[in-house]
Amino acid sequence: SSVSTPIRATLFPGDGIGPEIADSVKQVFNAADVPIEWEEHYVGDQIDPRTQSFLTWESLESVRRNGVGLKGPMATPIGKGHRSLNLTLRKELNLYANVRPCYSLSGYKTRYDNVNLVTIRENTEGEYSGLEHQVVRGVVESLKIITRQASLRVAEYAFHFAKSHGRERVSAIHKANIMQKTDGLFLKCCREVAEKYPEITYEEVIIDNCCMMLVKNPALFDVLVMPNLYGDIISDLCAGLIGGLGLTPSCNIGMGGVALAEAVHGSAPDIAGKNLANPTALLLSAVLMLRHLNIHDKAEQIQNAILNTIAEGKYRTADLGGTSTTSDFTKAICDHL
Amino acid sequence: SSVSTPIRATLFPGDGIGPEIADSVKQVFNAADVPIEWEEHYVGDQIDPRTQSFLTWESLESVRRNGVGLKGPMATPIGKGHRSLNLTLRKELNLYANVRPCYSLSGYKTRYDNVNLVTIRENTEGEYSGLEHQVVRGVVESLKIITRQASLRVAEYAFHFAKSHGRERVSAIHKANIMQKTDGLFLKCCREVAEKYPEITYEEVIIDNCCMMLVKNPALFDVLVMPNLYGDIISDLCAGLIGGLGLTPSCNIGMGGVALAEAVHGSAPDIAGKNLANPTALLLSAVLMLRHLNIHDKAEQIQNAILNTIAEGKYRTADLGGTSTTSDFTKAICDHL
Ligand SMILES: CC(C)[C@H](C(=O)O)[C@@H](O)C(=O)O
Ligand SMILES: CC(C)[C@H](C(=O)O)[C@@H](O)C(=O)O
Numbered sequence: 001s002s003v004s005t006p007i008r009a010t011l012f013p014g015d016g017i018g019p020e021i022a023d024s025v026k027q028v029f030n031a032a033d034v035p036i037e038w039e040e041h042y043v044g045d046q047i048d049p050r051t052q053s054f055l056t057w058e059s060l061e062s063v064r065r066n067g068v069g070l071k072g073p074m075a076t077p078i079g080k081g082h083r084s085l086n087l088t089l090r091k092e093l094n095l096y097a098n099v100r101p102c103y104s105l106s107g108y109k110t111r112y113d114n115v116n117l118v119t120i121r122e123n124t125e126g127e128y129s130g131l132e133h134q135v136v137r138g139v140v141e142s143l144k145i146i147t148r149q150a151s152l153r154v155a156e157y158a159f160h161f162a163k164s165h166g167r168e169r170v171s172a173i174h175k176a177n178i179m180q181k182t183d184g185l186f187l188k189c190c191r192e193v194a195e196k197y198p199e200i201t202y203e204e205v206i207i208d209n210c211c212m213m214l215v216k217n218p219a220l221f222d223v224l225v226m227p228n229l230y231g232d233i234i235s236d237l238c239a240g241l242i243g244g245l246g247l248t249p250s251c252n253i254g255m256g257g258v259a260l261a262e263a264v265h266g267s268a269p270d271i272a273g274k275n276l277a278n279p280t281a282l283l284l285s286a287v288l289m290l291r292h293l294n295i296h297d298k299a300e301q302i303q304n305a306i307l308n309t310i311a312e313g314k315y316r317t318a319d320l321g322g323t324s325t326t327s328d329f330t331k332a333i334c335d336h337l
Numbered sequence: 338s339s340v341s342t343p344i345r346a347t348l349f350p351g352d353g354i355g356p357e358i359a360d361s362v363k364q365v366f367n368a369a370d371v372p373i374e375w376e377e378h379y380v381g382d383q384i385d386p387r388t389q390s391f392l393t394w395e396s397l398e399s400v401r402r403n404g405v406g407l408k409g410p411m412a413t414p415i416g417k418g419h420r421s422l423n424l425t426l427r428k429e430l431n432l433y434a435n436v437r438p439c440y441s442l443s444g445y446k447t448r449y450d451n452v453n454l455v456t457i458r459e460n461t462e463g464e465y466s467g468l469e470h471q472v473v474r475g476v477v478e479s480l481k482i483i484t485r486q487a488s489l490r491v492a493e494y495a496f497h498f499a500k501s502h503g504r505e506r507v508s509a510i511h512k513a514n515i516m517q518k519t520d521g522l523f524l525k526c527c528r529e530v531a532e533k534y535p536e537i538t539y540e541e542v543i544i545d546n547c548c549m550m551l552v553k554n555p556a557l558f559d560v561l562v563m564p565n566l567y568g569d570i571i572s573d574l575c576a577g578l579i580g581g582l583g584l585t586p587s588c589n590i591g592m593g594g595v596a597l598a599e600a601v602h603g604s605a606p607d608i609a610g611k612n613l614a615n616p617t618a619l620l621l622s623a624v625l626m627l628r629h630l631n632i633h634d635k636a637e638q639i640q641n642a643i644l645n646t647i648a649e650g651k652y653r654t655a656d657l658g659g660t661s662t663t664s665d666f667t668k669a670i671c672d673h674l
Contacts, residue, residue: 111448132517138485139483140518141480142519145476146479148476179464181469181479209573211574212574216581232512232544239549
């Protein structure tokens with residue numbers, strides 16, 4: 001189902017290598033004739049009082065209006081009085097689920113060749129509440145907050161995702177043997193949702209055991225759903241199994257159907273502007289954005305072109321042990337289209 | 338330095354396969370002429386009001402009096418009104434540090450052959466405070482508590498361990514970019530202690546990144562020190578790298594020099610009593626107990642006998658893909674002595 005009226009999407013090229021890899025996305029989208037019109041927004045150089053961060057109000061409005069966006073790495077400026085850019089985006093856009101498909105790439109060999117899973121992370125609460133207190137000198141506490149609303153919402157998303165992507169099992173990851181009330185509530189919500197999806201196998205796995213199983217045999221897992229911090233940890237662990245954050249796409253799902261796809265690796269200031277960056281994570285994230293928009297034919301074409309280029313192994317950036325520039329690699333992908 | 342007056346040590350054989358693997362330890366210690374006299378204690382069949390758990394007061398007194406103990410797996414009985422056995426032991430004996438050496442075993446192949454690290458976990462506070470509240474219906478919170486006292490104590494232990502074991506680097510694992518006050522205090526304490534050990538390299542690694550690096554290249558790490566939950570997760574992840582909890586020893590260090598070594602795997606009720614269990618984790622834990630007692634000659638002999646038996650690969654229990662019984666494997670180790 002090809003689309004012809006152009007769809008507007010917000011693009012945050014981001015910092016460091018961000019503009020170069022965003023350029024790679026633009027080139028590949030052009031070559032594939034994707035009917036997307038980018039609205040580009042950069043991080044400001046001063047705090048916008050309306051967002052309390054360097055993100056401009058206009059850029060957030062742009063994502064809200066368009067409903068979709070793509071984001072490169074953003075380096076939060078050091079200093080007080082403003083919030084992390086990533087956290088601000090999640091909060092302001094109510095991005096409640098972070099979805100990361102993670103699969104072994106043929107042609108890029110790691111210790112694992114059988115990874116094919118999706119981590120779905122609650123993205124708004126838990127250990128990220130920001131509520132911390134010094135109780136008395138030398139005693140500090142952080143509050144982990146788990147709500148029924150956010151837990152049900154991410155569980156719903158996970159089961160819906162599993163079903164609509166032909167996946168068979170959802171594993172809820174937790175530490176309810178220790179945090180009986182918080183993680184217990186999370187599990188309770190997952191169980192409630194699981195009942196509505198009898199065709200999906202549901203299981204619960206304690207996080208320490210989950211990490212051990214993941215490194216022993218990741219093929220045991222399919223879709224994983226979990227509270228915020230566990231998702232942070234496990235999604236990076238899984239990325240490590242297949243080669244690292246330079247290769248794994250990510251998409252944040254917000255209320256009202258908003259989706260912000262993003263490369264979750266850093267901005268790599270040391271190689272910025274040198275045409276050395278690997279655009280794979282941002283390209284595959286852009287593919288997730290297309291799938292969210294139901295532009296499946298283009299998504300499929302582009303994903304195949306990326307995966308085939310990597311599988312061939314002729315063009316490979318330095319992080320993967322090759323000598324190609326960002327432009328060479330991008331051109332190779334375009335040639336595959 | 339051989340010891341001749343017998344030293345008393347507490348032994349908790351534990352549940353399930355516990356008694357069989359504890360038997361294996363006794364046989365190996367006999368064969369090696371280790372001057373240990375065991376004081377055996379079992380988990381009670383009713384709650385001892387003085388411990389609020391199935392652990393008897395006498396058994397705790399025994400560890401306190403002897404200063405050392407060895408513990409098999411304990412299955413906490415299901416039901417309300419009593420505390421987890423493991424947590425009770427940690428609390429009552431003030432076992433503030435959990436130490437797990439983790440190294441690739443030659444002869445037992447996994448995806449990794451270059452693991453040689455030690456995880457040191459704060460064992461008394463953090464996410465394990467047990468303080469949880471329902472704030473309003475559908476909103477629950479857990480308190481993570483970090484104190485200067487417990488953080489300094491475990492940091493001291495980690496640096497002392499590194500120095501006395503000829504290790505070069507200590508990595509503090511944290512999420513202080515999100516939990517600035519709690520994990521921030523933990524890091525502050527690690528930095529203070531690091532200053533007293535200029536010969537040890539000190540670094541700080543964010544937990545998500547740490548897990549990614551561990552699965553990509555565990556050789557990057559040496560000694561890791563971290564708050565309770567991160568230690569729970571990472572120590573199991575590391576065990577997974579070299580084959581699982583059946584192969585990794587563990588030792589808990591308490592105030593006043595108490596040490597309780599333990600196998601951290603489960604009690605495996607399905608194979609209990611069948612002479613099928615792998616005693617390796619408990620045997621290697623017993624070796625840690627001997628090292629704690631400075632009985633290094635016997636520790637070395639027994640450790641070599643265990644590792645050589647595994648390296649030879651002739652006797653191997655079912656969990657490692659072999660067909661040996663617990664007794665055969667134990668006898669093979671004794672023959673190596
Ligand atoms: C940069 C950091 C705040 C962030 C997080 O912890 O969520 C990152 O690790 C991620 O996973 O997006
Ligand atoms: C059984 C459980 C309470 C325990 C923990 O979480 O500490 C276990 O995972 C461990 O690592 O000893």
